[in-house]
Amino acid sequence: MRFCSACGQTVEQSVPPGDNRPRYCCAGCGTIHYQNPKMVLGTVPVWGDQILLCRRAIEPRYGYWTLPAGFMENGESTSEGALRETIEEAGAQIEMGDLFSIIDVPQIEQVHLFFMARVLDSRFDPGPESLEARLFTEAEIPWDQLAFRTVTQTLRWYFEDIKAGGCRLHHSIVRYEPKPRP
């Protein structure tokens, strides 16, 4: 950030009165520009003993597999955002279930939330952000080709919970280290 989005003057980093950390502050109009973490919302779409994954058509992690997920938009609830992303990325018809995982990723200033979802029709229509969308049994999951650690962790929890008799909500922190590019 170099310029004030309210008045166009250059901004400087300084600690505002009563605050305790540097912010982008505009000396012209007085606006303080706070920067905060973003939420990523997704689903664990279940069809019998299979899970729906999408292969990414965009960076980061082009060509890797992911649960359908993306940034939360203003004006929507977390569940609405997760449903929207699943429609946009997989073209899947789903019924939303309960919140299943919350994973903090402080290094990249994100919190990822995944909801359980029931796939209603096994025909998919992947959007422009996905190369393909298909169902995987646990044995078929491409563990070494998953795009993000939060996806790997969420899938592990899902298959553990299923074996243990039922899904419960999980919360953890991923200290994110990007994998090498393909």
Add this chain to the structure above:
Amino acid sequence: MRFCSACGQTVEQSVPPGDNRPRYCCAGCGTIHYQNPKMVLGTVPVWGDQILLCRRAIEPRYGYWTLPAGFMENGESTSEGALRETIEEAGAQIEMGDLFSIIDVPQIEQVHLFFMARVLDSRFDPGPESLEARLFTEAEIPWDQLAFRTVTQTLRWYFEDIKAGGCRLHHSIVRYEPKPRP
């Protein structure tokens, strides 16, 4: 938003290629300025059969009571942020517990997360954002003087769960309607 924070030119709202909603776009440098919901992090600080509340010294809801809470900062986990806010607003020594409530507030583009916390010392040192910090039994909670609906909902869940034998994680949506000012 009127000016590009990267280059200082004026921005226009338009739907970028491949997107499906208007964003602030800079015709000069091509930057797209996404705007996303923010997370508010707080605690339910428990001391025996009492809960620690803070009386707000700032707007909105000056003079009303709240659980200690505030905006998540970049670089911290949700639990770290909730601990930080509890120290800043109440000057309380606490031991953090599990995530307890997640409440979407889509109208104001926020998601509120509250963690259980154990108060370790009943002496508090409220910061500049609080007029006072004190402990309340359930019978003493000033229900009609609470600052935010997410606080009211979280406290209701807490006292219900305690009566039912234990705390579990709750998730809901508040369709926010501000109360009239005092």
